[in-house]
Amino acid sequence: MPGPLDGVKVVDLTTVVVGPICTRTLADQGAEVIKVEAPGGDILRYLAAGSRTPAMSGKFINFNRNKRSIVLNIKEPEGLAALKRLIASADVFVSNVRPAALARAGLDHEALRPLNPRLIHCGIVAFGTDGRYANRPAYDPIIQSLSGVAGTFERAIGEPRFVPMVMTDHITGLVAAQSIGFALYRREKTGTGESIEVPMFETMASFVTSEHLGAKTFDPPEGPSGDDRLLSPDYRPLPTKDGYLTIRPNDNRQAFAFFDAIGRPELKEDPRFRTALSRTENAAAFFTVQVEALAQKTTAEWLEIFAKADVPAGPYNSIDDLLDDPHLNDVGFWGFEDHPTEGRIRRTRVPVTFRGGMRQAMRPAPQLGAQTREILAEAGYGAEEIAAMLESGAAQEKEA
Structure with missing residues (x-):
């Protein structure tokens, strides 16, 4: 069709x-x-x-x-x-x-x-x-x-x-x-x-403003603009022992599973991290925990651990890495054709x-x-x- x-x-x-x-x-x-x-x-x-x-x-x-x-x-x-x-x-x-x-x-x-x-x-x-x-x-x-x-x-x-x-x-x-x-x-x-x-x-x-108007959505404003999580300097792929990894534990189940996975179960009772709101208000501290933990193991080790814990995580790909990404190959994302003037592309x-x-x-x-x-x-x-x-x-x- x-x-x-x-x-x-x-x-x-x-x-x-x-x-x-x-x-x-x-x-x-x-x-x-x-x-x-x-x-x-x-x-x-x-x-x-x-x-x-x-x-x-x-x-x-x-x-x-x-x-x-x-x-x-x-x-x-x-x-x-x-x-x-x-x-x-x-x-x-x-x-x-x-x-x-x-x-x-x-x-x-x-x-x-x-x-x-x-x-x-x-x-x-x-x-x-x-x-x-x-x-x-x-x-x-x-x-x-x-x-x-x-x-x-x-x-x-x-x-x-x-x-x-x-x-x-x-x-x-x-x-x-x-x-x-x-x-x-x-x-x-x-x-x-x-x-x-x-x-x-x-x-x-x-x-941009749909994402970052934040507390200035209200009139008068309830606080500054911007989402502190997204504006953190640590909102990026984080270093592991041998590379980089990106994680995103958002809801309580994911965050608490993350704390267990990194061997810090006591953080589940930390008032800074007990709820989604408190983790948002303490985004810099939450990122610090992530940075310190990920540096202790390799990317492959963390991916295996987080997969078992069902914590959202993914490896870092360079532009060239995308050419060999296994999922993209599974779904047939890359193809080749013989262009009439440019040859194989x-x-x-x-x-x-x-x-x-x-x-x-x-x-x-x-x-x-x-x-x-x-x-x-x-x-x-x-x-x-x-x-x-x-x-x-x-x-x-x-x-x-």
Whole structure:
């Protein structure tokens, strides 16, 4: 059976990570995603080391599977007209172009609604259009800095830091894909399209404050913001005799089993650790107990002990360790494919499963403009019209 979004056509005018994560999520679930690229292509094609051929970085390959690529110069009237023709027959149009630029091109929701009243128009933006930051450019680290993500590190380790991955792009892209799914569901009931705005700053501010607003949830505040457990400098994989281990004894059963497992049963009667609330209020002391205990044995020894005690624990994996993680291998997380231009590549399985059916025909990430001719032909352009657009530069295809 096909994936749950089989038959949904998506026109994707996004670049870098936040938009491509959104549209990859839709594509992985069966949507037909047409990636519209400017001449030169998505900059992510070039923003990572280790590519085998020009314009096909590993990051681009990972974020753009299951899509087709068409190159249109929408600064040219013929290129813009071709894009609008694609949108006219689409279910979803996704962009991460700044709203002012989108409106100048006539690609905002109000301009496109007469063309396609059933269209789901999703604009991923840095900042909500009603605020003073609207139309400012921003990338992931700027949003991490503004939204408090970097500030959580200052509270924890004394200096602001970025999460070493484009986390805000990933989270916002997934929220955008989720929102598109909601809109498609409502369209099935109402028959009408929708305009969605997904702002990175507000999305991440919600993400951070949901976790760390804490006692400032109340008005007036009942105390400071922040979850002291998560902001502890010892909220990390903890050293063992030969490596690292992460444990998380949360409820009383787990905490008391942990105290027994480390040979400190008397701590069950310690008023600092007797309840979940007291352990939270004394998070630093609770972490100190964990740090001191784990240093006494090897990782393997502790994993065996905690497994018998049913204390939540897990080993530490480096990025490279993930490639050989036994559970990931059990579930078939890693796969290999022969890319038509890049040769043998490793890919990840779609982590979500639908018993009612998943996408079967997997597409490799496309070369720049690899499907320009076929997409234009599907949109109703004749061979002579396509040749003229390629000649004028309104459209481009991959180099032979």
